[in-house]
Amino acid sequence: MEPYRSILQKRGYRMTPQRIAVLRVMAEFGRHMTPIEVFQQAQQELPGMTEPTVYRTLNFLSEQGLLLAAHVGSGQFVYEIALRDHHHLICRECGEALEIGHELLAQLYENLKNQTGFQINSMHVTFFGLCPGCQEKKPSAQISDNSSTAGQQSG
């Protein structure tokens, strides 16, 4: 926990029991968690803790790079402890999820840098589509109906 403390202090922020509780929970579980889940767990670590503080803490720690945030599926926000840069592929049909390393996006980010000047640093992107299994079941609605007026599904 002390490394986290020094990171924050160097930037003029403070380490608090509430932030420790959240970091502890995130480190212990090591997976995507909703704010509500974090709140429930953090309350066990630190009984007095309130909901607004959890939301603010999750947001703050994400900004500081200690946590990763992501939208998965139905627009719910989830968080996880930041250890390795990675991204996610999720099947719109069955929900199957796959984790991929950042290497696969490195070239894209470099191209974007060259063509737009933007230095992209999104290290936890979620892509949606169809998993191999669900592609078979669906007769690839690629060109058939959408083409005229509409584009494609959301991201």
Add this chain to the structure above:
Amino acid sequence: MEPYRSILQKRGYRMTPQRIAVLRVMAEFGRHMTPIEVFQQAQQELPGMTEPTVYRTLNFLSEQGLLLAAHVGSGQFVYEIALRDHHHLICRECGEALEIGHELLAQLYENLKNQTGFQINSMHVTFFGLCPGCQEKKPSAQISDNSSTAGQQSG
């Protein structure tokens, strides 16, 4: 509006005054809008319309590919009429936003298909980073502090 109607009907859904109102608003404004904005505008088109219906309609039309959804900045969901496939680059520092065509991501999606089998169809992805201007002001915190424990900011 009739083309939209036939798209939905072919899939077993119905065109309603509420859906027409939302589509009208989205087509008229032609930009990213929050659900609340859409609600206020749609109410003018169709006075009786309620909030839950707007949320459900936005979600439904996104699933059907008639609208695009995206998360921009502070986790707020925005929608826009689906005309052309595109993505967004947003500066974390000053908020500057840039639109890019899908061609820039096509190669990535092809690589993902080859390496994972997933057929990605996210046609409205938002990437965060630093615009050219803000890169100068910030001494590129690339390696300096984050490296040991933490990863990078959220996406």
Add this chain to the structure above:
DNA sequence: ATCCTTATTGCAACTAGTTGCAATAACTAA
């Protein structure tokens, strides 16, 4: 050890978004 500055919290009230369910009304088919 004590004081001081101000980042951070808790509270309470608020806004945003979701859900179950009965009533409504598109569309289909006679």
Add this chain to the structure above:
DNA sequence: TTAGTTATTGCAACTAGTTGCAATAAGGAT
């Protein structure tokens, strides 16, 4: 046209997430 099926809506209650502000306490300095 009319009747029937059921997708969709409105309502109301609910859950999720945000915000202003005064009270608290972390960490630097003495």
